[in-house]
Amino acid sequence: MPSRCVSFKTLGCRLNQAETEAIAGGFKALGWEIAEFGRPVDAVVVNGCTVTNAADRKSRSAMNRALRITDKTLVLITGCYADGHRDALEADGRTYVIGNAHKSYIPQLVDAHFKGELMPGHLEQHRDPFGYPLSQPVFRTRAMVKVQDGCNNGCSFCIIPFVRGRAVSRPMADCVRAVEDAAASGYREIVLTGVNMSRWQEEGRGFTSLLDSCLNAEGHFRLRLGSLEPDRLDEGLIDLMSHPKMTPHLHLCLQSGSERILLAMRRQYTAAQYESCVLEIRRRTRQFNLTTDIIVGFPGETEREFSETAAMCERLKFGHIHTFPYSRRSGTRADSMDGQVSESLKKEWSEIIRGISVRSRRQFRKSLIGTVQDVLAEQVEGEGSKRRARGLSANYVPVRFFLPNSRPYQQVRGEMFSVRICGIQDEAGGKNSELFGEVWNHGRT
Amino acid sequence: MVNSQKHRVLGLRAINSDAYVLRFERGNLDFEPGQYIHIGTLPGTEKREYTVYSSPREDYLEVLIRSAPSGNISQRLCQLKAGEEVSIEGPFGLFQLDSTALDSPLFFLGIGTGITPFHCFVQSYPNLNYKLIHGVCTVSECYEYEKYDKNRLLSCISREEGGSCHDGVSDWLRNNPIPHNAMVYLCGSSAMIYDVYEILGEQKFDTDRILVEVYY
Numbered sequence: 031m032p033s034r035c036v037s038f039k040t041l042g043c044r045l046n047q048a049e050t051e052a053i054a055g056g057f058k059a060l061g062w063e064i065a066e067f068g069r070p071v072d073a074v075v076v077n078g079c080t081v082t083n084a085a086d087r088k089s090r091s092a093m094n095r096a097l098r099i100t101d102k103t104l105v106l107i108t109g110c111y112a113d114g115h116r117d118a119l120e121a122d123g124r125t126y127v128i129g130n131a132h133k134s135y136i137p138q139l140v141d142a143h144f145k146g147e148l149m150p151g152h153l154e155q156h157r158d159p160f161g162y163p164l165s166q167p168v169f170r171t172r173a174m175v176k177v178q179d180g181c182n183n184g185c186s187f188c189i190i191p192f193v194r195g196r197a198v199s200r201p202m203a204d205c206v207r208a209v210e211d212a213a214a215s216g217y218r219e220i221v222l223t224g225v226n227m228s229r230w231q232e233e234g235r236g237f238t239s240l241l242d243s244c245l246n247a248e249g250h251f252r253l254r255l256g257s258l259e260p261d262r263l264d265e266g267l268i269d270l271m272s273h274p275k276m277t278p279h280l281h282l283c284l285q286s287g288s289e290r291i292l293l294a295m296r297r298q299y300t301a302a303q304y305e306s307c308v309l310e311i312r313r314r315t316r317q318f319n320l321t322t323d324i325i326v327g328f329p330g331e332t333e334r335e336f337s338e339t340a341a342m343c344e345r346l347k348f349g350h351i352h353t354f355p356y357s358r359r360s361g362t363r364a365d366s367m368d369g370q371v372s373e374s375l376k377k378e379w380s381e382i383i384r385g386i387s388v389r390s391r392r393q394f395r396k397s398l399i400g401t402v403q404d405v406l407a408e409q410v411e412g413e414g415s416k417r418r419a420r421g422l423s424a425n426y427v428p429v430r431f432f433l434p435n436s437r438p439y440q441q442v443r444g445e446m447f448s449v450r451i452c453g454i455q456d457e458a459g460g461k462n463s464e465l466f467g468e469v470w471n472h473g474r475t
Numbered sequence: 476m477v478n479s480q481k482h483r484v485l486g487l488r489a490i491n492s493d494a495y496v497l498r499f500e501r502g503n504l505d506f507e508p509g510q511y512i513h514i515g516t517l518p519g520t521e522k523r524e525y526t527v528y529s530s531p532r533e534d535y536l537e538v539l540i541r542s543a544p545s546g547n548i549s550q551r552l553c554q555l556k557a558g559e560e561v562s563i564e565g566p567f568g569l570f571q572l573d574s575t576a577l578d579s580p581l582f583f584l585g586i587g588t589g590i591t592p593f594h595c596f597v598q599s600y601p602n603l604n605y606k607l608i609h610g611v612c613t614v615s616e617c618y619e620y621e622k623y624d625k626n627r628l629l630s631c632i633s634r635e636e637g638g639s640c641h642d643g644v645s646d647w648l649r650n651n652p653i654p655h656n657a658m659v660y661l662c663g664s665s666a667m668i669y670d671v672y673e674i675l676g677e678q679k680f681d682t683d684r685i686l687v688e689v690y691y
C-alpha cells in the first residue's frame with residue numbers, strides 16, 4: 031500500500047517550529063511521507079499562532095488554503111490559534127482542532143483516523159505537553175528538545191498565558207534523556223525550547239540546574255537555547271555560557287529599553303538589570319552573540335521612552351534585533367490601555383531600530399573575520415567546484431563556504447565544518463551582510 | 476486552552492460603596508500567597524486578574540475588588556449572589572515571598588487594592604517582620620485595617636484628614652529611607668512603582684531586592 035502523505039504549515043514562534051518538527055518525526059516513524067504545504071495530501075497540519083491579530087489572520091488564511099487543497103484532505107489545526115478559536119474552527123465539520131496540550135498525539139490520532147480507529151474524545155483523557163517522540167531530521171539539522179510549556183508571567187501585551195496555560199516543566203530526567211537520544215541519533219546541535227524556559231523548575235531546582243545537566247549529558251553535541259526571558263539569569267547560568275558544549279549565543283527578549291514601558295508591559299526585570307547581566311556575560315564569554323526582540327509603539331510610549339530604547343540598542347550592539355511594531359491583541363490588558371501609538375509613528379520608530387540592528391549586526395559579524403568557526407551545514411547549493419554550503423556558526427551567524435570537491439561528503443547537511451571566516455559580503459544594499467569562509471583543517475570537527 | 480473551573484460564590488462582604496470582598500468555594504485550587512487568578516462571570520469568556528486575598532490555609536477563596544467606574548467585570552462581580560458561579564483560571568504570578576529572605580525586614584508598599592497580596596502574606600505567615608505602607612485617596616479605602624498589626628501599618632491618605640501620613644507613598648519614602656538589608660514589595664499602578672524605583676535608586680537601594688506587581 032502506498033504510504034500516506036502529510037504536509038505542514040507552521041506560524042509563529044520557535045517552539046511551534048520545534049513542535050511541528052517533532053510531530054513530523056512522529057508521522058515519519060509511523061511510515062508517513064512528508065510533502066510540501068499546498069500539494070495534494072491525505073492530511074494537513076496547520077500549527078497556528080495567535081500572538082497578534084495579524085498572526086490570527088495568517089493562521090486563518092493558512093487554514094482556508096489547507097481546506098482548499100482537496101475536499102478529501104483531513105485538516106487539523108493546532109497551536110495557540112486553535113486553542114483560542116476552537117468553537118468557530120470546528121463549525122465547518124471538516125476541521126479537527128487539537129489543543130496545545132494534545133499536540134504531541136497528532137501523528138497517532140491522524141494515523142488512527144485513517145485506520146478507522148479514531149475516537150477524538152479519547153484524546154481529552156491524557157495531556158502531556160512533552161509527549162513528543164524524538165524529533166527526526168525532517169525539516170531541520172538541529173534537534174529541538176522541549177523542556178517547558180506555558181507561562182505565568184502575565185505580560186500585559188501577551189495572549190499566550192491564556193492559550194498555552196500555566197507554566198509546566200518537563201522532568202529533568204526526561205529532558206536529559208531526550209538530549210542524549212538526540213545526540214545518539216547523530217544531531218550535532220541540540221536546541222532547548224519552551225514558552226518561558228528560564229522559569230523551568232523541579233523540586234527547588236531551577237533552569238540553571240537543568241542546563242548544567244543537559245550540558246553534561248552523554249554525547250558529542252553543542253547546545254543552544256531558544257529564546258529566553260531575562261528575569262532569571264543567575265550567576266550559575268552566566269557561568270554556564272562559557273561551558274565548552276554551550277553555544278555563545280542568547281536570544282534575550284528585551285522588548286523595551288525604557289523602565290517605564292517595561293513596567294507597563296509587566297515585564298519582570300528592569301532595563302538596568304538586563305544591561306548589567308549582558309555586560310557580565312560578554313565579559314566572560316568569547317565571541318558572544320546577543321540577539322533580542324523589541325516592541326516599538328507600546329501604549330503610552332512617547333519620543334522620550336522610544337529614545338531610551340534606541341539608546342540602549344545602540345549601547346548593547348545586538349547581533350540582531352527582531353523589531354515588532356506593537357500590534358493590538360484583543361483580550362490583553364495592553365489593548366485597552368490609553369495612549370495607543372499611531373501606525374505611522376510605529377513604522378518610523380521600527381525603521382530606526384532596524385537601522386541600528388543592521389549596523390550592529392554587521393559590526394559583530396565583521397569582528398569574526400579571521401576566526402575559525404564550527405559551522406553546522408544546513409543547505410548545499412551548486413555543483414562540482416562551485417558546490418558550497420550554508421550554515422550557522424556556534425554563535426548563530428550564517429556562514430557560506432565552498433565545499434572542496436576532493437572530499438566526497440556523503441551527507442553535508444547536518445555535518446559540522448571548521449570554517450575560517452575570510453570576509454563579509456553585503457547584500458540588499460547593505461541591509462544584510464553574510465560571512466563567507468573556507469573549510470579549515472580538513473573540515474570536520 | 477487553559478482549563479477554567481467553576482467555583483460557587485459563598486458570599487459578598489461590602490467594605491465601602493465601591494469595594495467588596497467576594498468569597499468562593501476553594502475547589503482544588505492550590506496557590507502561593509501573592510498569586511492571582513483570572514475571574515469571569517458566566518456565561519462569557521472575558522476575565523480579569525485578581526490577587527487572592529485570603530490565605531491558602533482557608534478552605535475558601537477571597538478576592539478584594541474595587542468596582543472600576545464603568546468596569547466591565549468588576550461591576551458584574553459585585554452583583555453576584557451566593558450560589559451563583561464564576562469561572563476561574565490559575566493561579567498565575569510570581570509575586571511571592573522569597574522563603575530565603577523571610578528573616579529580612581520586609582517593606583510592603585501598596586496603593587488602593589494593591590494591599591491585597593500583603594493581606595494574603597500577613598494572613599499566611601504569622602510572624603512576618605513587615606511594615607505595610609498603604610497609599611489611598613480617602614479614608615474609605617482603608618480596607619479592613621483590623622486584619623493587620625497596627626504597629627506595622629502606616630496609611631498615607633492624600634485627599635482627606637486621617638491616617639498616619641498625609642503625603643503620598645513616594646513622599647513618605649523620600650523622608651524615610653529603606654534599610655539596605657530589607658526586601659521591598661510594590662503593588663499598584665506602574666506610575667507609582669516607577670516613582671518608587673527612582674527614589675530607591677537615589678537611595679542606592681539594590682534593585683534585586685525589589686519585587687513588583689503591576690495592576691494597571
Ligand SMILES: Cc1cc2nc3c(=O)[nH]c(=O)nc-3n(C[C@H](O)[C@H](O)[C@H](O)COP(=O)(O)OP(=O)(O)OC[C@H]3O[C@@H](n4cnc5c(N)ncnc54)[C@H](O)[C@@H]3O)c2cc1C
Binds near residue numbers: 511547
Ligand atoms: C496581576 C493583577 C492583579 C489584580 N488584582 C486586583 C485585585 O486584587 N483587586 C482589584 O480590584 N483589581 C485587581 N486588578 C485589576 C483588575 O484585573 C481589573 O483591571 C479591574 O477590576 C478593572 O476591570 P473591569 O473589567 O471592571 O474594567 P475594564 O472594563 O477593563 O475597564 C474600565 C475602566 O476602568 C479603568 N481601570 C481598569 N483597571 C483599573 C484599576 N485597577 N484601577 C483603576 N481603573 C482601572 C480602565 O482604564 C477603564 O477606563 C489586578 C490586575 C492585575 C494585572
